[in-house]
Amino acid sequence: MPATHQELRTIYGELRTVARALLRREPYAHTLESCELVHQAWARLLAGDLRQVALDEPQRVIALAVTNMRRELVDHARRRKAAKRPTGRTRVDLADAPDLSHQQPELLLAVDRLLDELEAGPARVRNGARKAEAARYALYGGLSEAEIAEVMGVPKSTVGSDVRFAKAWLGARLDEGAG
Amino acid sequence: MSLYVDELFDEISRLPPESREHALSTRCAGFPSVEAQLRALLSADEAPAQDPPVVLQPGVVLGTYELVEAIGVGATASVWRAWDRHLEVSTALKLLNPTGHMQGNNAQSAVLNEARAASSIISDHVVRIRAAGRFADGHHYIDMELCAEHRPGDDGSEVLEIGRSLSEVQLHGIEEKVRVIAEAARGVDAAHRVGVLHRDLKPGNILLTPVSRRAKVTDFGLAAEQIYPMPDATTSCDQTITVLLEARDGKVVGTPAYMPPEQAFGHPPTRATDVYALGATLYALLVGEHPYEPRLGAPVPALDVLAQVRQRPPRPLRRAARVPRRLERIVERAMARSARDRYPTASALADDLEAWLAGLPTQVDGRAPVLRSVLFVGRHRTVATTIAALWVVLILFSGALGWLELQHLGLERAIAEERSELVIIQQEADQARDALQRAEARRESAVAEAEEAQRRMTKAEQGKDREAQSRRQAELAQADAEAARADAEAAQRRAEAAQADAEAARADAERGMLLAEDARDQASEALSVAQGALARAREELATSKRAFTEIKAELEARLEREQIARAEVEAALRGSRSAIQEAEQLIDDLTRTLVAEQAARKRAEQDLDALSRVVTISHGPPEPGELVEISHNDAH
Numbered sequence: 001m002p003a004t005h006q007e008l009r010t011i012y013g014e015l016r017t018v019a020r021a022l023l024r025r026e027p028y029a030h031t032l033e034s035c036e037l038v039h040q041a042w043a044r045l046l047a048g049d050l051r052q053v054a055l056d057e058p059q060r061v062i063a064l065a066v067t068n069m070r071r072e073l074v075d076h077a078r079r080r081k082a083a084k085r086p087t088g089r090t091r092v093d094l095a096d097a098p099d100l101s102h103q104q105p106e107l108l109l110a111v112d113r114l115l116d117e118l119e120a121g122p123a124r125v126r127n128g129a130r131k132a133e134a135a136r137y138a139l140y141g142g143l144s145e146a147e148i149a150e151v152m153g154v155p156k157s158t159v160g161s162d163v164r165f166a167k168a169w170l171g172a173r174l175d176e177g178a179g
Numbered sequence: 180m181s182l183y184v185d186e187l188f189d190e191i192s193r194l195p196p197e198s199r200e201h202a203l204s205t206r207c208a209g210f211p212s213v214e215a216q217l218r219a220l221l222s223a224d225e226a227p228a229q230d231p232p233v234v235l236q237p238g239v240v241l242g243t244y245e246l247v248e249a250i251g252v253g254a255t256a257s258v259w260r261a262w263d264r265h266l267e268v269s270t271a272l273k274l275l276n277p278t279g280h281m282q283g284n285n286a287q288s289a290v291l292n293e294a295r296a297a298s299s300i301i302s303d304h305v306v307r308i309r310a311a312g313r314f315a316d317g318h319h320y321i322d323m324e325l326c327a328e329h330r331p332g333d334d335g336s337e338v339l340e341i342g343r344s345l346s347e348v349q350l351h352g353i354e355e356k357v358r359v360i361a362e363a364a365r366g367v368d369a370a371h372r373v374g375v376l377h378r379d380l381k382p383g384n385i386l387l388t389p390v391s392r393r394a395k396v397t398d399f400g401l402a403a404e405q406i407y408p409m410p411d412a413t414t415s416c417d418q419t420i421t422v423l424l425e426a427r428d429g430k431v432v433g434t435p436a437y438m439p440p441e442q443a444f445g446h447p448p449t450r451a452t453d454v455y456a457l458g459a460t461l462y463a464l465l466v467g468e469h470p471y472e473p474r475l476g477a478p479v480p481a482l483d484v485l486a487q488v489r490q491r492p493p494r495p496l497r498r499a500a501r502v503p504r505r506l507e508r509i510v511e512r513a514m515a516r517s518a519r520d521r522y523p524t525a526s527a528l529a530d531d532l533e534a535w536l537a538g539l540p541t542q543v544d545g546r547a548p549v550l551r552s553v554l555f556v557g558r559h560r561t562v563a564t565t566i567a568a569l570w571v572v573l574i575l576f577s578g579a580l581g582w583l584e585l586q587h588l589g590l591e592r593a594i595a596e597e598r599s600e601l602v603i604i605q606q607e608a609d610q611a612r613d614a615l616q617r618a619e620a621r622r623e624s625a626v627a628e629a630e631e632a633q634r635r636m637t638k639a640e641q642g643k644d645r646e647a648q649s650r651r652q653a654e655l656a657q658a659d660a661e662a663a664r665a666d667a668e669a670a671q672r673r674a675e676a677a678q679a680d681a682e683a684a685r686a687d688a689e690r691g692m693l694l695a696e697d698a699r700d701q702a703s704e705a706l707s708v709a710q711g712a713l714a715r716a717r718e719e720l721a722t723s724k725r726a727f728t729e730i731k732a733e734l735e736a737r738l739e740r741e742q743i744a745r746a747e748v749e750a751a752l753r754g755s756r757s758a759i760q761e762a763e764q765l766i767d768d769l770t771r772t773l774v775a776e777q778a779a780r781k782r783a784e785q786d787l788d789a790l791s792r793v794v795t796i797s798h799g800p801p802e803p804g805e806l807v808e809i810s811h812n813d814a815h
Contacts, residue, residue: 124184124213131185161189164224168188171223172216 304366458513
């Protein structure tokens with residue numbers, strides 16, 4: 001059963017909570033709220049073979065979770081695609097992906113495509129893959145720059161530059177497409 | 180030279196807007212496509228939110244909230260009384276200015292951090308957080324419990340009155356000031372219990388409910404997350420400021436007039452930081468001025484105060500205002516320059532403030548029994564005398580109670596003993612009854628046995644007749660045996676006599692012996708017959724055998740006595756023989772002596788002869804006396 005908008009919001013919140021707990025090496029079980037969907041998702045991730053991985057390399061689990069979140073959001077946006085279309089000048093708020101997926105599904109899909117494009121490394125842009133990855137953590141994982149820095153193992157200042165560039169790049173490309 | 184869009188963007192986006200144009204034209208000279216791309220990027224980077232920020236004024240609707248009136252306006256945020264259209268309730272809406280020092284994610288994380296920190300605190304003395312988030316126009320908000328109460332108006336209607344902070348209201352007397360700070364300390368302690376530090380406690384952050392006059396602490400968790408304005412010469416020392424330190428990443432955030440030395444030096448805040456700030460707040464309430472503000476002086480700039488805090492303690496409280504000595508000690512301990520010397524927790528401070536209010540001993544009083552009793556009497560003037568009387572009654576009563584207790588114990592012990600004896604008697608009775616039953620059973624079985632024995636006896640009686648018969652036969656056989664024995668003895672005697680008399684009688688004796696042997700054979704035959712006939716006769720025979728043995732033993736003893744007598748005679752004989760030998764020995768000795776005397780006499784006679792011859796030849800016959808003497812000498 002596909003996740004509803006509200007469920008996506010909850011999962012998104014839990015993802016960030018658990019990601020923070022993992023990064024701080026805190027017990028994460030009690031941070032989970034009683035949302036069945038979230039429980040199942042994290043139970044699969046954390047109770048099975050991935051448990052030790054979660055303890056040893058939280059980054060990998062977070063990366064996996066963020067990938068799953070991205071798929072959920074993109075799926076959700078695809079199902080709602082017919083409803084709305086992106087219009088006008090756009091500023092991408094990378095902090096509220098579930099709302100974006102729900103209210104502006106077309107925009108989320110466009111952003112996702114553009115991130116793929118950035119990952120491939122457009123002309124005159126270095127480290128496109130790293131920039132896209134950092135942006136995905138911010139967009140789909142809701143992680144802060146400091147958290148992204150720890151997950152990716154790069155300096156925080158680099159993450160700051162990467163995310164700022166990625167956002168500007170997305171904004172410019174979306175404006176370009178709209179105009 | 181290769182141009183990278185991301186590198187140029189990184190560089191130029193850091194420049195202030197006015198110098199960007201110059202940088203763009205110089206760096207991208209000859210690369211119009213790169214310049215266009217960069218312009219698009221910078222434009223997107225700076226792109227404002229979809230909705231321009233609204234001008235905050237009463238009546239404006241933001242999300243579900245309708246602004247009613249501004250309660251407070253600060254450098255980074257303003258607080259509005261707002262109407263929540265969903266829940267239909269008045270609320271305090273704190274709106275962070277979208278422009279200024281905080282932007283985007285920083286602002287969001289600051290808002291959420293404050294909301295998270297404060298929403299986990301459970302206390303009546305902390306302003307509760309109801310919600311937090313961001314409006315479409317970019318304003319970040321925190322929806323807080325409105326510190327307000329209804330006050331009955333003169334015309335019977337009720338008016339909602341908004342609570343003000345301690346920096347805006349007048350408190351009545353020292354007691355209320357102390358009570359309000361004690362309540363604030365309780366709220367701060369509740370925050371500490373969930374790991375939240377306030378870091379910016381001051382009169383402006385403690386609200387007072389207007390009617391019930393209770394303290395509520397607000398603005399939790401902001402100090403470290405938000406970026407407050409850097410102070411300049413005009414910034415007052417009761418404003419929250421940020422001062423960057425020379426050390427890497429070091430910064431001081433807080434309000435200089437209320438911060439402890441360690442915070443002024445940029446050390447990480449602890450619970451003791453909040454304890455100091457509470458103490459400084461109480462100081463300010465009691466004195467009416469900040470701890471570091473000189474009396475009657477103009478407001479001191481923040482940086483001056485910060486420097487003073489680092490250097491020296493504030494003016495002693497007693498020089499600033501008339502404050503009871505014991506209360507002054509509490510404030511001094513809360514504001515100790517070394518964090519170790521302060522109250523360890525906010526609740527310890529609250530305890531002492533409440534103790535002072537109640538007239539109870541405080542921690543800073545130390546052990547002072549006199550002070551304690553004075554305090555006690557002060558608290559309970561009439562009660563104290565009553566208690567003295569009650570003490571006497573209590574002592575008497577407890578004495579009586581003790582006596583009764585002892586009596587009661589004794590009685591109880593006696594009852595217990597009686598009871599245990601009763602149990603033993605009961606047990607003994609049971610045992611006796613059992614024994615009686617057993618004896619009854621034994622008696623019955625004995626009767627049965629007796630009857631059985633009676634029957635057996637009757638049977639035995641019949642057997643006894645047969646026994647008597649066999650006994651008679653045995654007696655007869657015994658008589659025969661005795662007769663035979665007598666015969667044997669006679670025969671033996673005859674044989675002995677015959678043997679002793681002569682050789683001629685030997686044939687008779689031998690015949691007698693034969694007869695005796697025959698008789699003996701007959702006797703043994705009779706004996707064996709008797710043995711075979713009756714087993715019981717053996718006993719009698721054994722008895723007679725024993726008698727026989729005794730007789731024989733007597734005979735042997737007699738024989739032995741005779742032998743002893745003979746031995747004695749022989750011994751006597753041996754004695755006489757040895758006497759005879761001795762006599763003979765004596766005779767022999769005498770004889771040898773005699774012979775020796777005879778031989779000696781003969782030699783003497785020969786010597787005499789020889790001498791007489793010699794004397795005859797020369798001198799005539801010798802004097803008989805002389806000669807005898809000579810011979811005597813020779814003999815010996």
